[in-house]
Ligand SMILES: CCCCCCCCCCCCCCCC(=O)SCCNC(=O)CCNC(=O)[C@H](O)C(C)(C)COP(=O)(O)OP(=O)(O)OC[C@H]1O[C@@H](n2cnc3c(N)ncnc32)[C@H](O)[C@@H]1OP(=O)(O)O
């Protein structure tokens with residue numbers, strides 16, 4: 001019998017190894033098929049990553065996929081619990097959608113390469129000015145290139161079963177580009193995954209894509225309200241999906 005700590009370390013190491021090896025094998029395929037950095041590579045990456053869940057006994061129950069069917073670009077916002085989220089992301093990711101990621105991810109070897117090839121937008125979280133500049137550029141290009149952008153508005157991983165306060169970048173982006181915000185909520189992982197308790201078993205994750213929130217006519221003055229509105233809706237949904245109905249009531 002392995003101790004829980006060893007068992008946890010082995011499973012996480014296997015996940016990282018799977019990411020590193022698959023990235024190294026998938027990168028040449030992306031280069032051959034699409035020739036370089038483009039969102040089209042996400043289709044290839046998605047196909048590979050969607051097989052990972054079987055190695056870990058994870059199941060996804062998805063609702064509301066029809067809410068992605070908006071005309072043109074959109075900002076998608078979702079909760080971010082762990083590096084495992086990458087599997088849940090690929091499970092629902094619509095076509096022509098790139099993510100915003102921290103620039104440190106570029107330096108993770110083959111994983112960094114595949115993330116680069118997939119068209120992920122890198123930001124420096126330590127510099128609000130430079131992050132704002134990158135996001136302003138994205139607001140322009142997402143309309144001309146017709147891409148959706150996926151942002152984790154908590155700005156970092158958070159596996160507490162609740163949401164961290166939202167950063168405003170995603171909502172500024174939506175208002176600047178005048179495109180809808182589509183919230184996506186994943187149920188809490190705490191019953192099957194908790195690094196502090198060395199817990200990582202098989203489990204079921206409920207995912208809900210919520211109806212788009214329009215931003216037509218909103219200005220930068222409305223960004224705080226929009227942020228609050230998304231936060232409250234997502235928090236209620238998180239508690240409902242994770243089975244804490246009383247907390248959901250409190251926050252409404
Ligand atoms: C085959 C195998 C494959 C294996 C492998 C594949 C993997 C393939 C998938 C990869 C998937 C990657 C997934 C990565 C996931 C992460 O890396 S998550 C971490 C990185 N992401 C983020 O941080 C996004 C969310 N953060 C934000 O949007 C933040 O707002 C920013 C833009 C970073 C700024 O940060 P901040 O300064 O800390 O935040 P904030 O308090 O919001 O802003 C400060 C002020 O600036 C204002 N402001 C903010 N943004 C703006 C703006 N754009 N315009 C004007 N004003 C603004 C705010 O309103 C605020 O002012 P006040 O309202 O308080 O007066």
Ligand SMILES: CCCCCCCC/C=C\CCCCCCCC(=O)OC[C@@H](O)COP(=O)(O)O
Pocket residue numbers: 015016017019020082083084085086102105107108109110111155156157158
């Ligand atoms: C030559 C250097 C080789 C280094 C090898 C590093 C191996 C990395 C292996 C596997 C990583 C797989 C993770 C897939 C990408 C998931 C992205 C992600 O979830 O990043 C975390 C970020 O959102 C938030 O960061 P913080 O919570 O603020 O921190």
